[in-house]
Amino acid sequence: MIITLTPHREDASRRGWQYRLHLDAPLLFTLIAVAAFGLIVLYSAGGGDISLIERQLVRLGIAFTCMLLVAQLSPVTLQRLTPWLFVLGVLLLLAVLIRGEISGGAQRWLNLYIVRFQPSEMMKLAVPMMVAWYLADNRLPPNRWQLLASATLIAVPMLMIAKQPDLGTALLIACSGFFVVFLAGLQWRLLAFFTVLLAAAAPVLWHFMHEYQRQRVITFLSPETDPLGSGYHIIQSKIAIGSGGLLGKGWLNGTQSQLDFLPERSTDFIFAVLGEEFGFFGILILFALYTTIVVRGIMITIQAQDTYTRLLAGSLSMTFCVYFIVNTGMVTGMLPVVGLPLPMISYGGTSIVTLMTGFGILMSIQTHRKLLAT
């Protein structure tokens, strides 16, 4: 079977403004919808503090600008930049470990004098890009040596970030790397083998965990053992969500949120505010928007034209999916508290910029396709 490739120069005027700006309309509008919803929830979670909203708007502005800029770069350019970006990222992580700033008990920040910079955020993109770059160079599925090399590419930055310590980000990075390998055709037998290996390694991991990380796991397993200490977050967020019911208590009317019972309510636990004030239906709306983003990402993956962009697009989409499922799972008490914000909605952090940059890459992949004629 022979497929002839007849590349056209795409006619920009024919394919509309999205292609001129290299934006994907379905993705863009869904993202805007999530951001808008997020601002409404944040206004309530912040206790009606308008300056909080202003700062979040500025952050969203920066994030969407980053998305727009990255979307202009062609996937070929991204692919060419990938190894340099990865090496730079690892060096910066090293710098953080050696002389980073300590903030909130963790060493994550690098003071670049102009902005404080979190290299681990950059690695959220650099790691899947690097693994995709490496695997796309070879034939799929990867052989054992290539798998080992990929594992190293994932493990080195991941361990450096876990050491900071930032378990949530390390986990996300591991996920994004894993997704690339899985998409590249990781053999099921090996997958089963690694799963067993991971389960066996759990006690060892436990040994290397920080005390507060262990505490989180214990708290997750039985939050009621310490209702006023570390279990408090989970208990209060479950009360908030549960008392919200189907329709919620109404915007600005969540007693758990407004009366301070819910800790971290504008950051990691903002989902509980949404659950309390907008109820199950409010959550359904958010999930529908999130699902749209993920499904659109997978569509872009499937339509992508080369292995590198496919692997990268798939990984970015699924990492986003993991992102919101881990956060909501943690807030509803299904998963241990790992300290991940609710994407696009939680206040603060550079994570929103990284996230939107990732969507910029997806849009670049989607809009730089060459038309195929069969």
Next chain:
Amino acid sequence: MARQITLKDHFFESRLVMNRAILLLVGGGILLAALLARLLYLQVYAHEHFTTLSEDNRVKLQAIAPNRGLIYDRNGILLAENLPSYRLEITPEQIDDMDATLAALGEIIEIRDSDLSRFEKLRKRKTRFEAVPLRFHLSDDEVARFSVNRHRFPGVDIAAGLARHYPQGSLAVHALGYVGRIDEKALQELDSSNYRGTTHIGKIGIEKTYESVLHGQVGFQHVETTAQGRVIRVLSRTPPVSGRNLYLTIDSRVQAAAEQAFGDHTGSAIAIDPNNGDILAFVSLPTYDPNPFVNGIEYDDYAALRNDDRQPLFNRALRGQYPPGSTIKPFIGLAGLEQGVTTSHSSTYCPGFYSLPGNSRKFRDWKHTGHGTVDLNKAIVQSCDVYFYDLALSLGIDRMHSYLQNFGFGNASGIDILGELPGLLPSRSWKRARHDQPWFPGETIITGIGQGFFLVTPVQLATATAALANGGRLLQPNIVHAEQESNRNDLLPHRPRIRDTISVIDQQHWDDIIKAMTDVVHSARGTARRIGEDSPYKIAGKTGTAQVYGLKQEEKYDAESIPEELRDHALFIAFAPVEAPQIAVAVIIEHGGGGGSIAAPIARAIIDAYLQESPP
């Protein structure tokens, strides 16, 4: 060829990645479904449960302690009030380093070790979210100094409250009593719902006896609070009902005059209105200041009070049991007359001693030379012992016992202060039960002059005197004159209660006894003539001297064995004016010596204070 392989790989890879991507999407879908199931569980299935928890979180039921009733004397002079008081409270939950916080606080506000130990004790009884008091009664200076530094102490706050205060200090403290913090033991006996929010309770005296009246009814409010317990708004409120104010029968001017008249003497005095049983003065000396007890007295100060030989904490008026001595003679004399054993005109010869027929043992008169021929009047006026030895023997213990019982001896008077002791009026059956011995005639003889087993409390003695003064009405002494609902002006008076009416067989008998008692004060040979000389009104009285060893009931009477260093108790009973008695008094001075010289002037001072300064 190579190009063809690449193309084939490309197709294969595209299919591979697509399949895998779809697999991942399905996997994500499964996780999402699990999440939705979880949310359905939380928000639909367990919704009511979490709604309840959320309401519990939000709405707290707070108890509002009622204001304790005030206590006034009969003229409206304040004896116990509630003063605004500032205390320093710490909420342990909001403190990271308690030791450092306490140390830093100690630099701006004086914190003693006793404050710290009390703080630790209280802290154990409360949850971490509840504020625990560290210091009470902050001065204005301390409040100001803390307020300036408040920002340095999150979790430390000044709370305003009302604290019991006794503006008259030690005045009438043995009647008034005091409040103190509710302790573990008291907590179990209380109606815990009514005492939610109450920190203090009457510990002793009227404060304890009238606890239920003074306390009032607790109020409640539903409040919406933040997680820190800060009240956002009050949702509903049931106001507390303040305790009732009490107006005591005590006249604080008479009380003060009485306490002053005692000087440094240890003892007790009770003044009573013979018309209605109102206690006009309730003296037990030495006294102490009740104010330090309100928030827990310092250990050293308490030890000093406890170990004081003069026992200031001992309520002598209520619990001091003394031999009545010669003050019992008018009652014995009346018994003799009313029972027909003797008459006012029959007389006995007093050689200075008395002995039972066929027994060589002598019962001595206080006057060794004897009083010569004495009738009842002279026997009372000069306090002849021999006359009463003889009369007692003629009456016999049974008749003496039953007649004296009419005057309330041997039974608690029923005064409305808890803790009263009943004294002891001996009888055959009592002796059989208590000592498993028969009654001996010698014991009858000394009972006739108020010695031996016979014990009375000052309250009993005053009540009996009042019954003598009012012609036979045995009143229940009462210390509370009226109650008053808070925010109301009208008083709810306590009615006087008559315990018993002593049947008067012949009014002349009573008049003769009272005439004799009047002569004690106003005749030339009367034992208390010194207080009668300048008295503007007629006083009827009787002196008494009680031997100290008599407190030990088990000892057999033997005049020779009295240790000399133990001086006698001085007693005096009186009422005035004789024509229309308004006040009856009983005074006991421990180790005071003679009743006429020491106790009678104090009784006179009390009577003067009442009749002259506060004319009815």
